[in-house]
Amino acid sequence: MALVAGGSPAVALSADTAQQAASSSGAGESPSALAAASGEPVEVVAERTEYTQTMANPDGTFTLTQSTTPQRVRADDGSWESVDATLERRVDGTVGPKAAVVHLAFSGGGSGKDLIRLSNDRGALTLGWPGQLPQPQLNGDTATYPEVLEGVDLKLTATAEGFREVLVVKSAAAAANPALEEIKLAAAGDGLRIEPGAGGGIRAVDGDGNTVFKGPAGLMWDSAGSTASGERASRTLRSLPPAQAQTAEEPPVDESARPGDGDASSILPVKVEEGAVTVEPDLELLRGEETVYPVFIDPPMGAGHSERTVLSSDGDRFWAFDGDYGLGKCGSADGYYCGNGYVNRILFEFAPTKLTGKKIIDATFRAYETWSFNCTAHWVDLKRTNNISEGTRWPGPSVLDHIGDTNISAGRGDNCSPSQPDSWVEFNDSSAETDENLSSTVQTFADGGIARLTLMLKAKDETDPRA
Structure with a gap:
């Protein structure tokens, strides 16, 4: 499973608590008015940062997308690139x-x-x-x-x-x-x-x-x-932006970037x-x-804006990671070899930044999957944990809450029938599953009840290399 930009929770804000954001774009018609007139979301440009983007929706709400890695850079002249x-x-x-x-x-x-x-x-x-x-x-x-x-x-x-x-x-x-x-x-x-x-x-x-x-x-x-086998993990994460992730060729192995199996x-x-x-x-x-x-x-x-890390059961850890990382057990099954049986978990920590004081209507954690072990869907869990740091090691911080799960297989393309291209995977509360509570957790986060929100992706079954 691959996360774009280290994770991008998208949160819808109610119009009354986000009105300041709507009017902060300066002279001229507000983004909310433009969105209502066009029927399409309009960015509140004045609220844009390296890590966040706020969109005014036609129905009067706002959607904030916050990432753990920068999505853009402010140039010396004030423009964005x-x-x-x-x-x-x-x-x-x-x-x-x-x-x-x-x-x-x-x-x-x-x-x-x-x-x-x-x-x-x-x-x-x-x-x-x-x-x-x-x-x-x-x-x-x-x-x-x-x-x-x-x-x-x-x-x-x-x-x-x-x-x-x-x-x-x-x-x-x-x-x-x-x-x-x-x-x-x-x-x-x-x-x-x-x-x-x-x-x-x-x-x-x-x-x-x-x-x-x-x-x-x-x-x-x-x-x-040895990297000669060319096999890949059961699920692979990529930190490229979505447009790049869909078009980029598989990068060559850089042995100086991280330990290999x-x-x-x-x-x-x-x-x-x-x-x-x-x-x-x-x-x-x-x-x-x-x-x-x-x-x-x-x-x-690196900068201490936010935290992200990959933890492996073999003792390796990859703080502030970039590039592709596997999730779940890296072992052998069905004639394929991934690794010696170590297990990966991936964690992301968010600061409240633009969320503080807002009323949350809905929240979604999105990840971008670029590879799965086979064409059969397997379950992936999203957990809330205690916070992480540059010193966090396996098995990682204690789990505080089960946030949600999803059953998914993506990234194998035409190897599956029907085809399974790279795909967004979304964690969003389901009314049919009472233990899923991402929106209420993010509301607590916005209210100041959680200083920093840490979320962990893990395979539900960490004993199965297919998962």
Whole structure:
């Protein structure tokens, strides 16, 4: 099952509580009046943000769509443009994404003191590499600095909200370098204080103690797993916007993005010191007799606007994930192999933002499914849980409530008859099922009874690889 933009609850608001939104569009006929006259929804442009969109409906209500990943970026001139993490060289010599919700700059080479600068209107974080850097090679959203140590490349990948930093150790000879026994980056905050985060992670907080940027504990893995089978999980999630998700070709496997099935991995707590952050690689994994190179060492960092994570029963976790992720058990059935039997759950956490104080008429959680194990529908649950953080591990936070479920198979296209194309999957309260309560939960959220709303997608039967 694939979630578009990390999850998009769509909430209808009553006209009396949303009237301020209707009139905030400035001079001229209001969006509500235009919607009533045209019979079609009209956007309340003044209410648009990177993560939300408000539509005035012909019947006088409003629909708010809120996502956990940015759907658009506000340009310096105030206009809106699509998110584009493609890197480009800038006139000041740095490298950065074309359009992101943070200001991000990678070094263009030379001194390593300004390897990464991540900032927004609340402050800035700078990380420095201990030494000189070659000019980076750019490929899409990734800058590769070759041979920062002998046999070691440094890869920086831009995201819409931050970056991933991966050291690629290409051989046993490279792994023997004593410099890899402790990886220390200079760290400085401008208006921000750098401190330890949850579960061995790192946070940059403002003067009021609010988290501005955060990252989980580091993760390292080798290349022992095989991707030769080409099999996919029982259900696959994609974080592309819907238009892209329907047309994009299957992306090539990027082994430096995350561990694959069968890769040995280890979690690396980040140590925060005065003026520096440090990770100590697992030397047994780095230099072990059974280690398969290259080995990847990855500490990511990003904005703290919202949370999303994939948790695996084998101990892996993918905080602030992008790309495709499976849901349910990844095992073997009907002659097909997915993995060694680990189970994935996917969680999303929302801030109230535009919902605060509104009266909720209806609420829907939508997900976009791009693959299922076979053509037979299986049940997927939506649960409310306690909150998550960059330190959350399997099995995840405790479940507080069953929100809903759906029976679905999609994404196999013409492999099924009739065809099962990629499809939206919606969780919406059914009057026939009294235990489904998404709308009332979102109302409690809007009323302030829930500080942050965390929802988890899981297979109803986590013992069945087909589910």
